[in-house]
Amino acid sequence: MRFGINVRNRLTGADLYVRIFQLTGLAPVLYVLVACVHPAVFTSENVFSVLFRLGMSALPRWEALGLSRLYRMSHSEVLVCAAVLVFALIFGLAAGRLLKGGRGKARAVRVVVTVLIVLDLAVRVLPLPFRFSFGIPATVFGFVIRLGCLALVLGDLMADRRNTGE
Amino acid sequence: MRKSKFSVNALLLLVIIFSAIIFFVTIKLVDLAYHPARNDYYHIEGTDCSVRYSSLLPDGIYTGDQITGTLRVEGRFGYDWGAAAAGGRLYINEYVSTDLGLMLCNLVRVDLKTWEKETLLRDTVLQGACASGELVCIGKSVMPAGHPGTNALAHLYAMSEGTDPSADGALILYLDPESGEIVWSVADAEGVTEDFEAKYLARTLEEVRR
Numbered sequence: 001m002r003f004g005i006n007v008r009n010r011l012t013g014a015d016l017y018v019r020i021f022q023l024t025g026l027a028p029v030l031y032v033l034v035a036c037v038h039p040a041v042f043t044s045e046n047v048f049s050v051l052f053r054l055g056m057s058a059l060p061r062w063e064a065l066g067l068s069r070l071y072r073m074s075h076s077e078v079l080v081c082a083a084v085l086v087f088a089l090i091f092g093l094a095a096g097r098l099l100k101g102g103r104g105k106a107r108a109v110r111v112v113v114t115v116l117i118v119l120d121l122a123v124r125v126l127p128l129p130f131r132f133s134f135g136i137p138a139t140v141f142g143f144v145i146r147l148g149c150l151a152l153v154l155g156d157l158m159a160d161r162r163n164t165g166e
Numbered sequence: 167m168r169k170s171k172f173s174v175n176a177l178l179l180l181v182i183i184f185s186a187i188i189f190f191v192t193i194k195l196v197d198l199a200y201h202p203a204r205n206d207y208y209h210i211e212g213t214d215c216s217v218r219y220s221s222l223l224p225d226g227i228y229t230g231d232q233i234t235g236t237l238r239v240e241g242r243f244g245y246d247w248g249a250a251a252a253g254g255r256l257y258i259n260e261y262v263s264t265d266l267g268l269m270l271c272n273l274v275r276v277d278l279k280t281w282e283k284e285t286l287l288r289d290t291v292l293q294g295a296c297a298s299g300e301l302v303c304i305g306k307s308v309m310p311a312g313h314p315g316t317n318a319l320a321h322l323y324a325m326s327e328g329t330d331p332s333a334d335g336a337l338i339l340y341l342d343p344e345s346g347e348i349v350w351s352v353a354d355a356e357g358v359t360e361d362f363e364a365k366y367l368a369r370t371l372e373e374v375r376r
Contacts, residue, residue: 022174026181031318033185035266036192042268042317052318068326075264077319078189085185089178096175129328134321 013152014110018095020058020149025088027055029081053134057142060116061123063087065130103160110157117150193265207232208245213256213278217245227258227276238281244271248294250301252343254278257301259292260285261309268319269309275346286346289327290339293362298370300349305337340371350375 011019031052035041041048056064071080098109124131124143132139206219207228216228216235225242228235243249244259251257256276260283263269273287290305306329308314314331324331335354342349350371366374 019174022178026178028318028322029181029185032266033188035319036188039267042313042319044316049316049318053321056318056322064322065326068322068324071264071319071323072326075262075268075270077264077266077268078193080322081185081189082182085178085182089175089182092175092178130325133325133330134318 012099013154013156014095014099014106014113017113017149017152018092018099020145021060022088022092024055024058024145025084027051027058029084032077032081035077050138053138054141057134057138058145059084059142060120060146061130062120064133068130068133107157107160110153110160114150114153114157117146117153121146121150189265205232207235210245210249210251210256210258213251215256215278217243217249217258227256227281239276239283241274241283243274244292248292248301250292250295250343251278252299255346257286257292257341257343257346264319266319267312268317268323269311270323271307271309273303286341287339294367295343296340296367296369296371296374298372299343300371301341301343302366303339303341305339305351307331307336338366340374 028051031041031048034048056067059067067080067083070083071077074080095109099106121143124139124146134142203221204219205222207216208218209216210227214229215238216232217226218228218232218235218237219225219242224237224240226240227238227243229238230236242261242263244261247259249256249258254277256278258274258276260272260274261269262272270289271291272285273290273292275284275286276282277284287303287305289307290303291307291309293302293304296302306324306327308317308320308323308331312320314320316332320331335356338352338355339348340350341347352374355366
């Protein structure tokens, strides 16, 4: 297993999307880690709870719903954190491998990711009961982040198409 | 020239290892720290059952006296908020805590002959019986000890049910004590924290319906 990329290599939009996806998963974990040593974070709004809400809202909605379901079933914050981190790691490793595995594979990944983000954005604007789960500011932040990710991946796809045309 | 490398994958791997250590240390320590010596025994009115909270014996529903009592159902049950017996069955709150102490409550029904426990409603707190005998519960709620207004984990917990634990209105449920079925519900009910007893417990179901 190989970790690490050369930062001097130009990152593509899809590369950035993968990293944004992974980093947004770290924000909720931070809140839980702080709560382990300082349970008073539950009693008031603070920077860690804000980070938790922003991070959860920026994650794909299906993942956040899955985590909520997992939490409800297991009653375990440890399991929720493990799921977030392991999924982010697996996604990062798999996406890294596929994006560098040839033009065809990379293009397929981008198309799949684009479709998933579009579906995610559609779910966020539908009048569903879980739409504002972490408050309206976090919901807006999450939507903007996901929209930004869509722009990154679409930019890649358009560049790919231009290069193929040339 | 030395190539500088940065990888989010490596960062995640480090966080996973670090988190595992923190979780192991803190949750094990907290688990040890929150076990003060005690042996409380509370009788449930209208039954020959009692609820025991003990650091030596298993928590649960017991029959008999405090010294020679027999454990019937293991678990953390509430005795204070209107446990009610009807038709040979006991309706009682069962408290469930997450790893980090988010308190949750389920309404359970215990058969007083076979001692079988059945979870009737999750995230529901039995408050007592109203004037006409129906059991009154607050549904889809997180216990106040979990700080539902500010606790972001409570919001994650409630997300998949589409509820907001910090919302002002509550869901009030009326249950038939014989069958355990919901006979009436009030959505977005107000006055839950201040005058619940006067509004919902002191009145009959017919009065509330009006």
